[in-house]
Amino acid sequence: xxxxxxxxxxxxxxxxxxxxxxxxxxxxxxxxxxxxxxxxxxxxxxxxxxxxxxxxxxxxxxxxxxxxxxxxxxxxxxxxxxxxxxxxxxxxxxxxxxxxxxxxxxxxxxxxxxxxxxxxxxxxxxxxxxxxxxxxxxxxxxxxxxxxxxxxxxxxxxxxxxxxxxxxxxxxxxxxxxxxxxxxxxxxxxxxxxxxxxxxxxxxxxxxxxxxxxxxxxxxxxxxxxxxxxxxxxxxxxxxxxxxxxxxxxxxxxxxxxxxxxxxxxxxxx
Amino acid sequence: xxxxxxxxxxxxxxxxxxxxxxxxxxxxxxxxxxxxxxxxxxxxxxxxxxxxxxxxxxxxxxxxxxxxxxxxxxxxxxxxxxxxxxxxxxxxxxxxxxxxxxxxxxxxxxxxxxxxxxxxxxxxxxxxxxxxxxxxxxxxxxxxxxxxxxxxxxxxxxxxxxxxxxxxxxxxxxxxxxxxxxxxxxxxxxxxxxxxxxxxxxxxxxxxxxxxxxxxxxxxxxxxxxxxxxxxxxxxxxxxxxxxxxxxxxxxxxxxxxxxxxxxxxxxxxxxxxxxxxx
Numbered sequence: 068x069x070x071x072x073x074x075x076x077x078x079x080x081x082x083x084x085x086x087x088x089x090x091x092x093x094x095x096x097x098x099x100x101x102x103x104x105x106x107x108x109x110x111x112x113x114x115x116x117x118x119x120x121x122x123x124x125x126x127x128x129x130x131x132x133x134x135x136x137x138x139x140x141x142x143x144x145x146x147x148x149x150x151x152x153x154x155x156x157x158x159x160x161x162x163x164x165x166x167x168x169x170x171x172x173x174x175x176x177x178x179x180x181x182x183x184x185x186x187x188x189x190x191x192x193x194x195x196x197x198x199x200x201x202x203x204x205x206x207x208x209x210x211x212x213x214x215x216x217x218x219x220x221x222x223x224x225x226x227x228x229x230x231x232x233x234x235x236x237x238x239x240x241x242x243x244x245x246x247x248x249x250x251x252x253x254x255x256x257x258x259x260x261x262x263x264x265x266x267x268x269x270x271x272x273x274x275x276x277x278x279x280x281x282x283x284x285x286x287x288x289x290x291x292x293x294x295x296x297x298x299x300x301x302x303x304x305x306x307x308x309x310x311x312x313x314x315x316x317x318x319x320x321x322x323x324x325x326x327x328x329x330x331x332x333x334x335x336x337x
Numbered sequence: 338x339x340x341x342x343x344x345x346x347x348x349x350x351x352x353x354x355x356x357x358x359x360x361x362x363x364x365x366x367x368x369x370x371x372x373x374x375x376x377x378x379x380x381x382x383x384x385x386x387x388x389x390x391x392x393x394x395x396x397x398x399x400x401x402x403x404x405x406x407x408x409x410x411x412x413x414x415x416x417x418x419x420x421x422x423x424x425x426x427x428x429x430x431x432x433x434x435x436x437x438x439x440x441x442x443x444x445x446x447x448x449x450x451x452x453x454x455x456x457x458x459x460x461x462x463x464x465x466x467x468x469x470x471x472x473x474x475x476x477x478x479x480x481x482x483x484x485x486x487x488x489x490x491x492x493x494x495x496x497x498x499x500x501x502x503x504x505x506x507x508x509x510x511x512x513x514x515x516x517x518x519x520x521x522x523x524x525x526x527x528x529x530x531x532x533x534x535x536x537x538x539x540x541x542x543x544x545x546x547x548x549x550x551x552x553x554x555x556x557x558x559x560x561x562x563x564x565x566x567x568x569x570x571x572x573x574x575x576x577x578x579x580x581x582x583x584x585x586x587x588x589x590x591x592x593x594x595x596x597x598x599x600x601x602x603x604x605x606x607x608x609x610x611x612x613x614x615x616x
Contacts (some may be wrong), residue, residue: 073421074523078429081421084414085436088494091451092440094461098454107459148354155350171354174362178552178596180569181369181589182362184576188372189365214361217354246346275444278554282576295446299559303453311447318442 092315099308117309126294127310134274134291137205141212141273146266148213149220154250157228158236168221175218183282186211190283203287211283212273219272220265227261228254260328267321275314366593369586376583383587393571393584400567403482403557404550407489411550412542414490415497422498423505441495449559452488453479480562488556496549497542504538537606544603548596568592 073081101107102114121127152171156164174182187202190211194201201207231254239253255262277292284293291310298304373383387393422433440448455461456478463475478484508531516526554569561567566574568588575585 073425073429077417077420078425080417081425081429081433084418084494085433087414088436088440088491091448091455091491092443094454095447095451098461108461108464148357151350152354155347159347159350161347161351167351167355170363171358173358176548176596176600178569178592180552180554180572181366181592183554184369184572184585184589185362185366187576188368189361192365192368210361214358217358221354271442275446277444277446281573292444292446295444295450296555299446299450299453303450303457307450308454311450314447315443319439322439322442 095308095311095315098305099312101305101308104305117306118313120306121309121313124306126289127291127306130289130291130294133205133288137209137212137290138270138274140209141216142266142270144209144213145217145220145269146262149217149265150224150262153221153224153228154254157225157231158246158249158254168225171221172218174214175222179215179278182215183279186214186279187282202283203285205288207283208280208288208290211279212276215276215279216269216272220269223265223268224258224261227258227264231257264325267325271318271321370590372582373586373590376586383583384591386584387587387591393588396566396568396571399565400551403486403489403565403567404547404553407486407493407550408543408547410486411490411493411546412497412501412539415494415501415542416539418494419498419501419505423502437495437498440491445492445555446559448491449488449556452484452491452560456484456487479560480564482561482565484560485557485565485567488560489550489553492553492556493546493550497546500541500545501535501538504535504541508534540606541603544599544606548599548603551592551596 097108099117100113100115101109102112102116121131152167155161156168161167190202190204190207192201193207194204198204199206200210235257236249236253239249244253275292276290277296280290280293281296284290295307295310298307374381376383418433418437421429422437425433453460457463458475458477458479460478462478463472466472466476467474512530512534513526516530521529552569553567554573557565557567558570558573561570563570572585572588575581575588
């Protein structure tokens with residue numbers, strides 16, 4: 068029970084911050100329907116021309132498809148690597164667990180620009196071997212995205228594992244189940260929701276990744292964020308408003324879907 | 338409970354990711370560190386420039402200044418929303434959750450674009466001000482430092498919310514009850530009891546937000562319009578506009594050292610049990 072509810076001052080301040088947080092997202096919506104080439108509020112008539120551009124201009128379409136493809140690959144690879152790693156840490160509690168977890172979380176903590184330079188070094192080196200796996204290639208971008216997203220997947224799966232009752236695993240082990248059997252029949256079914264959430268998060272992170280992608284692509288692997296970046300830096304193209312609205316709607320749908328599947332959190336009080 | 342037979346499964350499960358990151362992250366980082374002492378010529382010349390070159394210095398100073406301002410504003414804003422999120426009614430909590438977590442999942446580019454739409458010369462804020470007759474011409478609201486700060490605060494508030502929330506959840510209600518029983522006013526209870534009890538969360542949030550803000554690239558690059566560049570953008574420019582990879586690499590190494598020092602500080606707070614939320 069709370070003896071003190073937030074007073075009117077606290078609520079008013081929180082409201083202002085809440086408006087500040089939603090404002091830039093809401094502002095994009097009317098601009099996307101403007102009939103002109105400028106970033107102005109539509110006066111009188113609304114137009115869908117910028118949405119049409121997204122489907123008619125081959126650049127946008129190929130950027131969307133490329134980002135979706137890289138996002139899917141990244142999601143699968145990151146989630147498998149992270150789940151395997153987290154299972155190893157949780158089930159077997161190896162010595163130096165903390166050091167190992169700290170090591171795999173590094174790409175999340177190190178400033179993105181440093182990671183970008185590091186991956187640029189890696190991929191230009193790999194380009195020496197073959198152009199299809201290094202700088203400015205789909206495989207190269209996927210590799211970089213796996214590095215950048217895998218720490219988030221590890222955190223999500225470790226959080227899911229922390230809520231598992233160890234006794235069910237001990238029971239399986241006591242009855243003679245092998246490590247593989249414990250994983251497949253006992254633990255994975257229990258953390259399935261956490262693993263699915265990790266896969267979803269990784270997809271979203273890869274789909275919108277720009278900080279690193281900017282360093283490791285030039286003309287061939289133009290992902291959607293890379294395309295948006297070019298449109299934002301030069302003269303701002305209102306088609307970006309349309310794609311932004313599409314992205315916001317897609318994110319909202321994903322979040323709502325996730326909420327619908329989620330079990331009610333247990334700390335809900337009152 | 339560890340048994341020697343568990344060694345092989347442990348290796349099989351954890352090794353793929355550890356090896357992958359060793360190959361794709363740790364080794365290339367050493368390569369970048371090597372660049373910093375070999376390009377354009379072997380030696381510590383790039384590190385001398387780091388402390389001696391006025392341009393590099395001014396960029397570092399600007400970055401620290403902007404990041405400090407951003408951190409203070411972001412943590413204060415986050416404190417207000419977290420307070421209502423943790424202690425408010427059910428409806429208030431739901432609304433706050435939407436405000437915090439929906440923007441969190443939206444791309445940095447979309448959010449930076451949102452600020453451009455709001456603040457540009459023909460943008461929503463300027464046209465509203467002119468329609469209301471408050472200003473004659475458009476104000477320069479974007480491509481300057483305040484707009485960079487606004488954009489960065491917007492991105493960083495959600496990162497401050499979680500440590501603050503875990504500190505606020507551990508506050509013992511009986512302390513507040515005792516303060517009220519002794520006749521303290523609402524403000525007094527907040528200022529003399531609640532705020533000091535949540536101070537460890539504030540320190541944690543401050544360090545996390547500051548560390549994250551140091552490496553910001555996309556938001557300042559778009560909202561700053563190339564005028565007030567920060568460290569991350571300087572690295573980008575040194576890589577792709579005036580090829581000066583040695584300096585870019587030296588800045589990267591310096592950033593990692595700063596971040597490592599700050600994270601060490603954070604770990605010390607956590608170990609001393611000052612972070613709260615350790616339950």
